[in-house]
Amino acid sequence: MEHLHDFHSWTFSDSVTKGVFTTRQVLEGLHPVLDVYHSPDGDWQFLCGTTLAEEDLKLVCFGCMIERDSSLLELADLPISWCASRTSQGGPWTRERHDERKDEA
Numbered sequence: 304m305e306h307l308h309d310f311h312s313w314t315f316s317d318s319v320t321k322g323v324f325t326t327r328q329v330l331e332g333l334h335p336v337l338d339v340y341h342s343p344d345g346d347w348q349f350l351c352g353t354t355l356a357e358e359d360l361k362l363v364c365f366g367c368m369i370e371r372d373s374s375l376l377e378l379a380d381l382p383i384s385w386c387a388s389r390t391s392q393g394g395p396w397t398r399e400r401h402d403e404r405k406d407e408a
Contacts, residue, residue: 308366314379319366323347327359329371335392336372340401341381349375352388 308319324346328334334351341347349368369375377396378387386401 306364308364308370310366310369314376315365316379317345317347317365319364319369321347321365322362323349323365323368325349325361325363325368326351326354327361328353330361330363336368336375337390337392338386338388339375339378339381339396340386341378341383343384345383 310319313319325336325348326334328351329336329349334353336349337352338350339348340350347365372392374393381387381398384401385398387396387398389396
């Protein structure tokens with residue numbers, strides 16, 4: 304289903320309609336986004352840090368994620384292969400290069 308977003312300023316290099324990954328818990332408002340990954344393939348993941356279970360992962364519109372939490376706009380310049388985390392909604396983001404090999408260990 305097509306829908307529109309009306310942002311005064313869209314600062315991400317990806318389209319507002321690009322599909323991004325999140326969790327059911329974020330979409331249902333149970334947990335905030337605390338971890339963001341900008342994958343080497345250019346995908347974005349907006350995760351809550353509570354689950355990576357396949358049944359909890361959801362694909363949503365980029366614009367819908369930003370409308371849900373406008374503080375994610377602070378990460379528009381997050382380079383590919385980097386991640387950002389925070390300890391609470393509205394808290395400051397800590398950025399670092401993401402080494403996927405650590406995740407596989």
